[in-house]
Amino acid sequence: MARVYVAGVGVTRVGRHYGRGLLDLAAEAAFRAIDEAGVEPGAVVVTNMLASRLQEQDSLGAYIASGIGLRGRPALHVEAACGSGGAGLYTGYAMVRSGLVDSVLVVGVEKMTDYPTSTVTSALAQAADAEYELFYGASFTGLNALMMRYYMERYGVDRDTMSEWPVMMHENALINPYAQLRRRITREDVARSQVVADPIRLLDSSPIGDGAAAVLLVSEELASKLPEKPSVYIAGAGAATDTVELGSREALDRIPAARMAAEQALRAAGVRPEDIDVGEIHDAFTINAILLIEELGFAERGKAARALAEGRFRPGDRPTLNPSGGLKARGHPVGATGVYQVAEVAMQIRGDFPGVRVEGAETGIAVNMGGDGSTLTAFILRHA
Amino acid sequence: MALRISPARVWRERIPRYRLAGRQCRRCGRRHYPPRPACPYCGSRELEEVELPRTGVVETYAVIYTVMDGFRDRAPHPVAVVRLDDGTRVLAPLTDVEPGEIRTGMRVEAVLRRIRRDGEHGLIAYGIAFRPALREPRTRRSQG
Numbered sequence: 446m447a448r449v450y451v452a453g454v455g456v457t458r459v460g461r462h463y464g465r466g467l468l469d470l471a472a473e474a475a476f477r478a479i480d481e482a483g484v485e486p487g488a489v490v491v492t493n494m495l496a497s498r499l500q501e502q503d504s505l506g507a508y509i510a511s512g513i514g515l516r517g518r519p520a521l522h523v524e525a526a527c528g529s530g531g532a533g534l535y536t537g538y539a540m541v542r543s544g545l546v547d548s549v550l551v552v553g554v555e556k557m558t559d560y561p562t563s564t565v566t567s568a569l570a571q572a573a574d575a576e577y578e579l580f581y582g583a584s585f586t587g588l589n590a591l592m593m594r595y596y597m598e599r600y601g602v603d604r605d606t607m608s609e610w611p612v613m614m615h616e617n618a619l620i621n622p623y624a625q626l627r628r629r630i631t632r633e634d635v636a637r638s639q640v641v642a643d644p645i646r647l648l649d650s651s652p653i654g655d656g657a658a659a660v661l662l663v664s665e666e667l668a669s670k671l672p673e674k675p676s677v678y679i680a681g682a683g684a685a686t687d688t689v690e691l692g693s694r695e696a697l698d699r700i701p702a703a704r705m706a707a708e709q710a711l712r713a714a715g716v717r718p719e720d721i722d723v724g725e726i727h728d729a730f731t732i733n734a735i736l737l738i739e740e741l742g743f744a745e746r747g748k749a750a751r752a753l754a755e756g757r758f759r760p761g762d763r764p765t766l767n768p769s770g771g772l773k774a775r776g777h778p779v780g781a782t783g784v785y786q787v788a789e790v791a792m793q794i795r796g797d798f799p800g801v802r803v804e805g806a807e808t809g810i811a812v813n814m815g816g817d818g819s820t821l822t823a824f825i826l827r828h829a
Numbered sequence: 830m831a832l833r834i835s836p837a838r839v840w841r842e843r844i845p846r847y848r849l850a851g852r853q854c855r856r857c858g859r860r861h862y863p864p865r866p867a868c869p870y871c872g873s874r875e876l877e878e879v880e881l882p883r884t885g886v887v888e889t890y891a892v893i894y895t896v897m898d899g900f901r902d903r904a905p906h907p908v909a910v911v912r913l914d915d916g917t918r919v920l921a922p923l924t925d926v927e928p929g930e931i932r933t934g935m936r937v938e939a940v941l942r943r944i945r946r947d948g949e950h951g952l953i954a955y956g957i958a959f960r961p962a963l964r965e966p967r968t969r970r971s972q973g
Contacts, residue, residue, distance in 0.1 A: 567898045576842060577863040581922050581944060581956060582893065582900040583908045590891030591910055591920075598889070598933055643892040643905075643928075692910055692918040693861050693869045697889060 449541045450668040450675040452661045453482030454788035458623040459656035459776030461558045468512040470657035471554040475513045478659035486550035489520040492533030493780035498568045526572035528815025530783020531822030535684050537662050547664040553781030554657040565653055572816040574690035588691050588817045590642040593732035595697040600747035608635035609753040610731045611648050611773050618770025621800030625654045625776030649731040656778035658785040677791045681825040683709025689819045702821040703740040714825035718742040721764040722806040723793045725786035727814040728771045760801050768801040783813030790826045834947040834954050846956050852876040860917045883939040885913035892928045899945050911959050925960040936962040
């Protein structure tokens with residue numbers, strides 16, 4: 446089967462970019478990826494969740510493509526809430542893999558800081574079921590809080606044990622030059638931080654920030670013609686969905702779509718969970734990371750939080766999870782996040798990630814989630 | 830940006846919303862809420878409308894302090910996933926209870942409540958909320 450290579454990546458610092466618009470951010474990431482690859486992409490996939498509501502901008506495919514000097518190329522906009530980035534990569538991967546085009550630029554971009562938190566919170570809530578969840582004032586954080594309490598009560602996990610994840614994420618982000626939150630926190634800080642939706646506290650939650658990331662995918666044939674042959678390829682991709690509304694799920698402590706997406710990607714790549722050296726997983730809230738660790742087979746059910754407290758998944762351990770600092774501390778510009786993750790795993794395998802580095806990483810996984818478990822994508826990246 | 834209330838939308842959803850009507854799958858027998866055109870568990874399109882029991886237990890709950898636009902006067906706003914007596918799950922707010930009194934496993938019953946008011950036009954939307962059960966177990970008939 447012909448491989449799809451990662452020929453270039455580009456990421457911008459996540460933060461409050463008051464002086465820069467959607468297009469400026471997308472351009473910074475896109476230009477880096479294009480310049481690094483040394484090839485102009487034949488098509489563009491834009492991933493974004495909130496522009497329609499916050500920037501009042503649609504036609505994003507054409508808007509971004511023409512804005513970054515690629516007028517005339519086919520360009521699409523892919524949306525799957527916070528899973529938009531992964532969904533867009535899945536689309537771009539399919540376009541190259543099918544032979545439709547020989548290169549695709551997937552660029553994720555999100556501008557979240559132009560409005561007050563309450564407005565952004567309302568917009569983010571659209572990831573949930575509008576008629577039977579939002580109608581009742583169940584905010585997105587509220588829905589994740591339902592899952593967090595269920596997990597903690599069912600498996601007898603206390604507050605401090607759950608706090609290990611955000612503490613580790615802030616530690617990892619300390620030396621990541623493009624992370625949004627670069628300061629150390631303690632379990633006490635988490636427990637004392639503002640209650641957003643009990644039991645979720647402010648420091649369990651990813652911050653609101655702007656950012657853009659880009660990944661340039663090329664066919665095997667094109668890769669072999671480049672002056673410098675790319676060293677990372679996508680060995681497997683998977684995608685799965687579940688009901689958008691939480692109440693119809695099989696269980697409140699599971700994200701089965703994550704397992705399905707990961708199994709597809711692992712099978713396609715011919716690797717097992719124990720072969721993974723590095724992973725970037727979706728941790729918009731602490732509970733997301735805990736449940737994903739279990740779905741991905743890195744810990745037994747109900748034991749992920751305790752495994753963390755025992756020191757697992759930190760730099761030095763295999764797999765090392767979220768050396769970037771994750772959504773929690775690197776930041777979570779929602780529609781761009783899945784693209785950040787794949788760019789980061791690619792940089793880890795290439796050996797040029799600018800933050801915490803996983804030495805000798807050959808195989809990595811990126812898992813992006815839309816809603817509280819409704820759209821999942823997984824990618825296995827390997828050293829060529 | 831407050832969520833807007835559309836009279837047409839509220840009217841369209843009145844039966845499932847006010848009467849707690851769900852659907853039962855003729856193939857796998859499972860019930861689901863809200864009603865969907867196909868069974869979310871087995872994919873079958875053979876479904877029948879069912880009125881769900883109005884009592885159940887709190888399976889999990891959250892107390893929302895940072896509320897969405899349109900719910901400012903409600904904070905702290907408790908919401909729950911309630912497992913009805915037939916096993917169907919319903920997500921709804923909790924009412925007539927202090928946040929500190931809520932416990933997983935507590936018995937609750939469905940009541941009709943004003944859910945919110947559209948800030949701009951003053952439209953009012955009603956829906957289901959759950960309160961601690963007064964007497965139980967009760968049937969719909971005995972509620973009069």
